[in-house]
Amino acid sequence: MPVHRRFRDVIRIGPVQVATYFDGHGRDKHTAACSAPGCGFSADYPDRSGAELAARTHRCKA
Numbered sequence: 001m002p003v004h005r006r007f008r009d010v011i012r013i014g015p016v017q018v019a020t021y022f023d024g025h026g027r028d029k030h031t032a033a034c035s036a037p038g039c040g041f042s043a044d045y046p047d048r049s050g051a052e053l054a055a056r057t058h059r060c061k062a
């Protein structure tokens, strides 16, 4: 997960972290990223509920 972004409202659902960040163009974006080594799942969503749903339904490959 890039460290230069400013994440807030970070939560963890299983191995997946969900966070909201400001994209620098006046919009908030929401990201879900798996912290398990070897998984590499990471995706951005236009809304928070989408990111949280993805985290909850993530099936970890690792």
Ligand SMILES: [Zn+2]
Binding pocket: 015, 034, 035, 036, 039, 040, 041, 058, 059, 060, 061, 062
């Ligand atoms: Zn995973």
